[in-house]
């Protein structure tokens with residue numbers, strides 16, 4: 001297993017390779033793809049390692065066929081949540097159910113879940129084909145059926161040509177494909193992915209991301225996908241769950257979380273570059289709520305307030321880089337700003353700009369025609385703004 005969940009004793013017999021190899025209690029399922037699909041429900045999960053709280057009352061529902069991508073900074077409890085769903089740790093509280101069946105007290109092999117870890121060990125002396133079929137053989141799946149499932153998984157993951165090779169004769173990406181095929185042939189009720197692609201290079205990650213999406217869509221099993229890469233989470237997840245310090249802060253479609261982050265933390269974590277967060281003050285201008293930033297007054301006529309706006313209160317203004325740029329129809333002038341530095345991304349240019357005391361990042365054209373030190377007129381699309389309370393960090 002990649003990480004040690006052993007400060008407290010891991011469950012008896014736990015550990016991913018063994019989990020996948022064992023599984024003697026899982027029966028063969030000849031009705032592959034036709035049995036009822038199941039949901040995964042994690043309710044009020046609590047887990048502490050000594051004085052460290054890893055899960056602080058986490059609840060998450062994953063619908064049949066849905067893939068939820070779990071993101072959050074290092075140490076926030078992502079792997080602990082996945083381990084809890086897999087049955088690799090003993091929880092201090094809460095309930096894990098799959099398809100309505102309470103599995104909280106069950107061993108990993110009794111849950112019919114497939115776990116794919118980063119760098120998951122394949123058996124070095126076995127061919128790729130045997131690595132994929134080994135677990136099925138141990139569970140007594142008839143040879144012909146095991147072969148049929150192998151062929152189907154190999155086709156889906158495009159590994160037909162390398163089935164005879166041993167792991168040492170495979171590239172990292174091929175090994176990971178074999179590991180996913182091995183998880184797939186279990187025909188699980190739930191897939192649990194823990195950073196399965198993080199050891200691979202960017203192009204390969206993008207390829208395998210597509211494979212995972214395709215394979216998952218084909219199975220209709222629910223999936224929890226842990227990653228620290230928010231771009232991967234946005235690309236893969238039907239929904240995103242953003243975690244911090246043992247809690248889930250927000251769950252929503254990638255678009256919802258990106259456009260309407262519920263806290264300043266989520267705003268800063270999801271999206272690259274990070275959302276610009278600038279201190280301001282709320283005022284009323286001719287009865288319309290507005291922001292006061294230095295000499296500027298920015299009207300917010302269409303803002304969807306979560307609570308009634310209270311003039312005079314300090315706020316934090318959140319603006320995405322792509323909502324800041326040259327003045328255009330419908331945007332509101334922020335005045336002239338000094339270019340501090342430029343970073344071409346290829347498709348466009350990220351410009352770091354000095355705005356009074358604050359530094360903000362704007363997305364300018366591919367060839368912006370300005371250099372560091374220049375003054376540029378900048379405007380923002382305020383209909384896209386987010387506002388947060390500086391004290392609670394919650395969206396206003």
Ligand SMILES: Nc1ncnc2c1ncn2[C@@H]1O[C@H](COP(=O)(O)OP(=O)(O)OP(=O)(O)O)[C@@H](O)[C@H]1O
Nearest residue numbers: 004005006007049054073074075076077078079080
């Ligand atoms: N076996 C263990 N013993 C003690 N503390 C642990 C153990 N495993 C995890 N922790 C602690 O629990 C917290 C959550 O860890 P977890 O691995 O779940 O986080 P994570 O979000 O997956 O982190 P990363 O992205 O770095 O993998 C961290 O503070 C971590 O140090």
